[in-house]
Amino acid sequence: MSERNDPKTLHRRTFLRTAGAVAGTVALGFPAVLRAQAPTVKIGVIHGVTGPLAEPGQACRLGAQMAAEAINAAGGIKSLGGAKLELLLGDTQSKPDVARTEAERLINAGAQLLQGPFSSGDAAAMVPVVQQRRVPFLIDIAAADPITANVAKAVREGQQKVQYVYRNFPTGTMFGQLAVRYFNAIFEEAGVSPKRVVLMYANDLFGQSQSRGFQAAHKAAKPGWDIVEVIPWPEPPSDLSTEVSRAKAARPDIIAPITRPASAQLLLPELAKQRVDIMGVVGPGSPGLYEAGQIAVLKEHLEYVMDSVPWPNFKNPRTRAVADEYAKRSGGKTFDTNSGYSYDGMLVIADALERAKSTDPDVVVDAIKKTRFTGHLMVSAGPVVFNEIGDNPNASTALIQILGQKPVVVWPKEAAQQKAVFPRPKR
Amino acid sequence: MDAALIGQGLLSGLLFGGVYSLMAVGLTLIFGVMRVVNFAHGDMMVWGMYLAWMLATRLGVDPYAGFVLCAGGLFVVGFVVQRTLVDRIVDAPHEMQILLMLGVALVLENAALVAFGPDPQRVRSALTASTLWLGPIFVDVGRLVTFGLAVLLTGALYLFLARTPLGRSVRAAADNPYGALVIGTDVRRVYAVAFGIGAACVGAAGALVSPILPFQPAGGLSLSVASFNIVIIGGMGSLLGAFVGGLLVSVAESMGAVFLAPSMKELVSFSLLIAILLFRPAGLFGKGSA
Numbered sequence: 001m002s003e004r005n006d007p008k009t010l011h012r013r014t015f016l017r018t019a020g021a022v023a024g025t026v027a028l029g030f031p032a033v034l035r036a037q038a039p040t041v042k043i044g045v046i047h048g049v050t051g052p053l054a055e056p057g058q059a060c061r062l063g064a065q066m067a068a069e070a071i072n073a074a075g076g077i078k079s080l081g082g083a084k085l086e087l088l089l090g091d092t093q094s095k096p097d098v099a100r101t102e103a104e105r106l107i108n109a110g111a112q113l114l115q116g117p118f119s120s121g122d123a124a125a126m127v128p129v130v131q132q133r134r135v136p137f138l139i140d141i142a143a144a145d146p147i148t149a150n151v152a153k154a155v156r157e158g159q160q161k162v163q164y165v166y167r168n169f170p171t172g173t174m175f176g177q178l179a180v181r182y183f184n185a186i187f188e189e190a191g192v193s194p195k196r197v198v199l200m201y202a203n204d205l206f207g208q209s210q211s212r213g214f215q216a217a218h219k220a221a222k223p224g225w226d227i228v229e230v231i232p233w234p235e236p237p238s239d240l241s242t243e244v245s246r247a248k249a250a251r252p253d254i255i256a257p258i259t260r261p262a263s264a265q266l267l268l269p270e271l272a273k274q275r276v277d278i279m280g281v282v283g284p285g286s287p288g289l290y291e292a293g294q295i296a297v298l299k300e301h302l303e304y305v306m307d308s309v310p311w312p313n314f315k316n317p318r319t320r321a322v323a324d325e326y327a328k329r330s331g332g333k334t335f336d337t338n339s340g341y342s343y344d345g346m347l348v349i350a351d352a353l354e355r356a357k358s359t360d361p362d363v364v365v366d367a368i369k370k371t372r373f374t375g376h377l378m379v380s381a382g383p384v385v386f387n388e389i390g391d392n393p394n395a396s397t398a399l400i401q402i403l404g405q406k407p408v409v410v411w412p413k414e415a416a417q418q419k420a421v422f423p424r425p426k427r
Numbered sequence: 428m429d430a431a432l433i434g435q436g437l438l439s440g441l442l443f444g445g446v447y448s449l450m451a452v453g454l455t456l457i458f459g460v461m462r463v464v465n466f467a468h469g470d471m472m473v474w475g476m477y478l479a480w481m482l483a484t485r486l487g488v489d490p491y492a493g494f495v496l497c498a499g500g501l502f503v504v505g506f507v508v509q510r511t512l513v514d515r516i517v518d519a520p521h522e523m524q525i526l527l528m529l530g531v532a533l534v535l536e537n538a539a540l541v542a543f544g545p546d547p548q549r550v551r552s553a554l555t556a557s558t559l560w561l562g563p564i565f566v567d568v569g570r571l572v573t574f575g576l577a578v579l580l581t582g583a584l585y586l587f588l589a590r591t592p593l594g595r596s597v598r599a600a601a602d603n604p605y606g607a608l609v610i611g612t613d614v615r616r617v618y619a620v621a622f623g624i625g626a627a628c629v630g631a632a633g634a635l636v637s638p639i640l641p642f643q644p645a646g647g648l649s650l651s652v653a654s655f656n657i658v659i660i661g662g663m664g665s666l667l668g669a670f671v672g673g674l675l676v677s678v679a680e681s682m683g684a685v686f687l688a689p690s691m692k693e694l695v696s697f698s699l700l701i702a703i704l705l706f707r708p709a710g711l712f713g714k715g716s717a
Contacts, residue, residue: 055546238640239640242439245439
């Protein structure tokens, strides 16, 4: 006890006071210096860089940072006197409540636009904040349809005046339609006619939206195959062996999974272990099936797995250059869906600011609505535009397959790097 | 409903339950002795998984052998955490204990994030790829071995507590710390040893489950909650309760996945928890009423 009263001992409170003062000086002092140097536009970039979805969240953050650096290096926003993009970074911890408070925090810190996040649940929680605080928000990944559709509906019905939420990523519905089309194309190309598809999905907002989109597209297209069983699991799952037994009991020809990275690591080895006899695993739009880290862990279990995902257009030399730099800065990771769309997101924001010539939220929103951006790096059906719901109807996916432990585009034909191996060889 | 599917669900649930049991046994030991709920339990398990992963990837040690080292490593972690942190709040109100343990959990989780990155990992072992077939029902050899080891370790822990002098001191300190002190037991040391053993149990559980379950730094909280749930169902502080509770919860979840939408399987285990709290608040094997 006497030690605690010794004046020479560094007390916890003294330490905290000193540390707080130092931190305060740093936080208050430096931005003032920066402000004097050049005009900046502050963009809040919010992704889940910790928590269960930290891997894609960190990829998104790095993609956005690299794009902002490239824009700043090229002279910033010229119509705003060469204003540089200053990123304020936020972390949702992959939790919707934290996503909401992070949006509040960055707006209070002066963010004039927001970009992010990966998870649909997080995005949905941020929407009310940006609508209330009138901050334009570009969603770079989160795919669940209702996120933009609900706001568009509220504006249409006059409950809200302006829509501040836009998304440059395919929605769950679009994923579903493209997946059904790709399924048919691949079956036809291989000259086989699988009949029984089992849909398995992570039961979170994203998984639900993806599975609904896929089932709706299937119902509308009436193809020659049926979805014979639908198996959701709680995400993150603790065990999927019973789920796989149940899928097996449905005698599937195709397993169509909508996973997250951790659930993919449970599902694929379990399918092999229980010897589920199928023609192939084809994801209708699923993370966890193509990332470099996943391939390193899952190895042969990912071989021949197909997935319909947004993918960088590697026929574009700029994409290849960015991908090389990305690999260097991420410790060897592939420039893929998440890093790519976050990179594109920042480019779209810069384009809108350039045309808006202002940071007034309503002027920026008008510029976003008139977007017709062709400098994107991802595979798409046309320039980046936004429809009446605030989504980009030209955002698209490619069907990729893991062949020789590398993701390879196998469909659509014009983007295909290789022919699909389907049905997969028997083991 | 397919009979083979039900049989498969029962078997898979039972075998996986061994892991649940082992992690709950560690938690219940710590609670039983110190009346401190270790909310960093799941994060300690995640560290056990990463230790097994490092042993497997760097030194080529199979996790089914490496679990001994992981248990040893976590024993040291538990011992040090008890001596330096928990020892200060053994007599503090529960809310303070919970805050401290949640703090330890945060530090462990984020240290793992810094050290290993966010990607989910999985340890490869020859055993986990092999399966036995009993007609239409398959037995995952990895799970079978994990189950067997979990039963052995729980048995060994029981014998340690019942038969050895140190084990008797642990029980004495748990039953009546003041009385134990009076007859010359070094209660502080016994507490640290008990915390260390609890951590070692969960370290072993982590290593044994690392070839079966993918893990990432953020996985700790859900494991802590699962352990806590099991311990309440089995009876706080009861070793047998934790063991049986682990099997029960795992089988219940597996049956939930067979009969309900699998996304609702956790509903079954938490309903079980509510039922226990309503009708047998001390848990299945708990002593006295709460």
